[in-house]
Amino acid sequence: MHNSRDGLESSAEAIEGVEELLVDNIPGELKAEKAWVVWKREYRDGKPTKVLYQVNGKRADSTDHSTWTTFEDAVNAYQQDDRLDGIGFVFHEGNPYCGADIDDATEDQARRWIDLFDSYTERSPSGNGFHIICKAKLPKGTNRPEGELYSSGRFFTVTGAVVHDAPIREAQAAADEFYEYLRRGDTLSAERAPATSPAFTDAEVVRRAENAKNGAEFRAVYRGGGQFKSxxxxxxxxxxxIAFYTQDEAQIERIMRGSGCKREKWDKHRTYLRDTIAKALSGKTASYSPPRHRPRNTRVDKEFEDLVRGDGKRPANMPYNTTDMGNAERLVARHGQDLRYIHAWRKWLAYDGTRWRVDDTGEVGRRAKETTRSIYGEAEKPEYAELRKQLAQHAINSEARSRVEAMVVLAESEPGIPVRPEDLDKDPWLLNVENGTVELRTGELREHRREDLITKLAPVEYDPDAEAPTWEAVLERLLPSPELRRFFQRFVGYCLTGDTSEQVLVFLHGLGANGKSTIINALLDTLGEYGKQAAPELLTVKASSHPTELADLKGARLVASIEVEEGKRLAESLVKQLTGGDRIKARRMREDFWEFEATHKLLLAANHKPVVRGADHAIWRRIKLVPFDVTIPEHEKDKKLPEMLRAERSGILAW
Structure with a gap:
């Protein structure tokens, strides 16, 4: 935990107000959000108030995302217009951030809350208050004279005048406590001991636990494994x-939320996680004590002694240690908003501006190298003059391959980085397209958002007014029945969602050249990464199968198989499983097993109807037969038809 005392006292000269916007100090993950406004101090009834504006000079609204802009545009507008007094960041339901505004509080009160949150904190423009920004969600905003707390529908003025130089952390426990304090209207208890800094950082706690004699057990539990009844x-x-190494409740919660155990129950039942931590602490019979004696005169000891002062603490003005863990924290601070790690897959994800992609191009490595080079920049800062030599040497050492790899490996468990497979593509009513994300319930298009954790993209721009005359003409030719066309249209619309409540498998059948594959390929082209072409034998009875065949279904909306072999019998139990909305257990090669919710719909095509041995209602109610009885004569076939349909993808999506 970072100590806020120096920040509170050293910034005392700013009491008269923060005049300068310190752009470089503002966290990168906030800069990446399109949730910025500018503001002007205006007077109403003789009292000053902050009025929001867009960069075009029109009024902005903290509840209307269309009036917000990028960080760069907000800064440019502020710097070019002397009438503006600052920039502001909007909290909304689409981002994970929460803001605690501490104003008119005593220094002890302010310090207590800043230390408890242990998240990025800056001085407010007035110079008399503090803005804490963390990651948490609240039922609604609440306020008292001593402070306010918001997670949506409000904004914070942002100055960059840092008083607590910490990353933006998960701080649900601290936010809950602050919220309850404001809601009850209590005063801070004089008997309550002030918050103390944990002995170790979150990463240090995890490292010590993993390196202990029972480290293998800890790693298994931390990654969401282990043998438990529930x-x-x-x-x-x-x-x-975790409580063996730290008794700080907020720190225990942060570490748990960064583990593979994280699940919805922790947030749905607001006291569950807090009660679990309290139970762990109440039953604690032993705690960790660092070794008092260790061999001296080692190279590691010498480097450590060169780095720290006589009191054994990291210099107050140094943000990160000159260690592999310090480098991991640097990597997360600089690029954590765009990086996630899935322990079950043993893979990194990187955000490309539209969706999260498995990093198969070395993006994490490139960002790690950029982070290493940034250490030279730390050495050049005037405030680190005393540490320049150590930082410069550390920057050189950090360029070694082993050090870069260690940085990346240690970052895998940093708070906020780990996610589980089931956290991805979780909202069945969002469809990601090139020009934004479609809210399928309303048909509205909004911006791409990191927090959606979407990994798929349909390679098409959403235009609700787009038309597809060729597509409609082809369907009318191949499916003359209006009733069948209406059914097929509903099914295609159903395939855009991740909902599987209908439990259906659509089977297109018919002899000859009748356009079945043309229709399916056009749908797969439109859905892009949401569509999967499965092997013809996926759903048929065969001697054996491998769970890797099912792993590709994760996050898919449409799974199609063309030319199912004649006479092959459908694997009825698998059909029931894959159309029933049950959780599916799968893995890829060299992966642990993991589970995911089914989101796909099945579309099969063959010359003949499927062979089903069972006669029970459960299997036949799932299969919907769509006959393709029209044979297209040779002279009517158009080799350019697939290309023409590809050009109508926006229209097919809107159809």
Whole structure:
């Protein structure tokens, strides 16, 4: 935890107000959000108030995202217009951030809350208050004279005048406590001991636990594994293992939320996680004590002694240690908003501006190298003059391959980085397209958002007014029945969603050249990464199967198989499983097993009807037969038809 005392006292000269916008100090993950406004101080009834504006000079609204802009545009507008007094960041339901505004509080009160949140904190424009920005969600905003707390529908003025130089952390426990304090209207208890800094950082706690004699057990639990009767039992086990190294409730929660155990219950039941941590602490019979004696005169000891001062603490003005863990924290601070790690897959994800992609091009490595080079920049800063030599040497050492790899490996468990497979593509009513994300329930298009954790993209621009005359003409020719066309249109619309409640498998059948594959390929072209072409034998009875065949279904909306072999019998139990909306257990080669919710719909095509041995209603109610009885004569076939349909993808999507 970073100590806020120096920040509070050293910035005392700013009491008269923050005049300068310190752009470089503002966290990069906030800069990446399109949730910025500019503001002007105006007087109403003789009292000053902050009025929001767009960069075009029109009024802005903290509840209307169409009036917000990018960080760069907001800064440019502020710097070019002397009438503006600053920039502001809007909290909304689409981002994970929460703001605590501490104003008119005593220094002890302010310090207590800043230390408890242990997240990025800056001085407000007045110079008399503090803005804490963390990651948390609240039922609604609430306020008292001593402070305010918001997670949506409000904005914070942003100055960059840092008083607590910490990353933006997960701080749900601290936010809950602050919220309850404001809601109850209590005063801060005089008997309550002030918050103390944990002995270790979050990353240090994890490292020590992993390197202990029972480290293998900790790693298994931390990654969401281990043998337990229930997930609640696993949660308690993880909390107890962490509590051996730290008794700080907020730190225990942060570490747990960064683990593979994280699940919806922790947030749906607001006291569950807090109660679990309290139970772990109340049952604690032992705690960790660092070794008092260790061999001296080692190279590591010498470097450490060169780095720290006589009190054994990291210099107050140094943000990160000159260690592999310090480098991992640097990487997350600089690029964490665009990086996630899935332990079950042993893979990194990188955000490309539209969706999260498995990093198969070395993006994480490139960002790690950029982070290494940034250490030279730290050495050049005037405030680090005393540490320049150590930082410069550390920058050189950090360029070694082993050091870069260590940085990346240690970052895998940093708070906010780990996600589980089931966290991805979770909202079945969002469809990601090139020009934004479609809210399928309303048909509205909005901007891409990191927090959606979407990994798919349909390679098409959404235009609700787009038309597809060729597509409609082809369907009318191949499916003369208006009733069948209406059914097929509803099914295609259903395939845009991740909803599987209808539990259907659509089977296109018919002999000859009748356009079945043309129709399916056009749909797969339109859906892009949301569509999967499965092997013809996926759903048929065969001697054996491998769970890797099912892993590709994760996040898919449409799974199509063309030319199912004649006479092949459908694997009825698998059909029921894949159309029933049940969780699917799968893995790829060299992966642990993981589970995911089914989101796909099945579309099969063959010359003949499927062979089904069972006669029970459960299997036949799922299969919907669509006959393709029209044979297209040779002279009517158009080799350019697939290209023509590809050009109508926006229209097919709107159809």
């Amino acid at each position: 997930k609640s039992e696993r949660d308690l086990s993880l909390a107890r293992r």
